[in-house]
Amino acid sequence: KNEVEQSPQNLTAQEGEFITINCSYSVGISALHWLQQHPGGGIVSLFMLSSGKKKHGRLIATINIQEKHSSLHITASHPRDSAVYICAVGGGADGLTFGKGTHLIIQP
Amino acid sequence: KAGVTQTPRYLIKTRGQQVTLSCSPISGHRSVSWYQQTPGQGLQFLFEYFSETQRNKGNFPGRFSGRQFSNSRSEMNVSTLELGDSALYLCASSLAARNYGYTFGSGTRLTVV
DSSP: OOEEEEEEEEEEEEEOOOOOEEEEEESSSSOOOEEEEEEEEEEEEEEEEEEEEEEEEEEEEEEEETTEEEEEEEEEEOOGEEEEEEEEOOOGGGOEEEEOOOEEEEEO | OEEEEEEEEEEEEEETEEEEEEEEEETOOEEEEEEEEEEEEEEEEEEETTTEEEEOOOOTTTTTEEETTTTOOOEEESOOOGGGOOOOEEEEEEEESTEEEEEEEOOOEEOEE
8 A cells, every 4th residue: 555645744935935845655656646625625636747747837746756756846836826735646446545735825 | 628526515414324425527537536535534545436337445334335327427325324424525537547637526525413
């Protein structure tokens, strides 16, 4: 069973700061997902990664398969980025295994 | 295109009752997976369906069951509800195999009293 660890658990930053959230997993995977959850519960899929790096707007996700580690970066953070960010691995018939999430608050 | 639709959004049930939740995936998506989210345990995998077949089930008691219909819509059922079943239940749909992305529904918040 894959163990997924995220850090930090909680992060408060000022608007404009560069944010990094880390995710480590214990067993080799074929894909890693970064998800965003706002109050109210809805989950949005941000990235699916199997290697390298992906960028979407101010969000960048990287993965190092050998080190079993991924990072999610937010550049020029904004209060609307405040949410819970969740790392998940696996999928398909096995379903996803999730980290406990990072609670991010961006203060104006 | 329409997203993943979960109904109902909110539900209050009494201990011992049973409940059925529904999930309509994105058109063309054949895989539907279900997850339970609680403050204590976080997000946990319940089961996954593909072409009307349950391919895998997470570590949940037999009171939790589900099915998928020929149009890919899925239902999950919880019988003999317990207080600890209070949670947000999310479904996600995907095209098919492991390396496809997921689209999540808004969830059904179940409260057991």
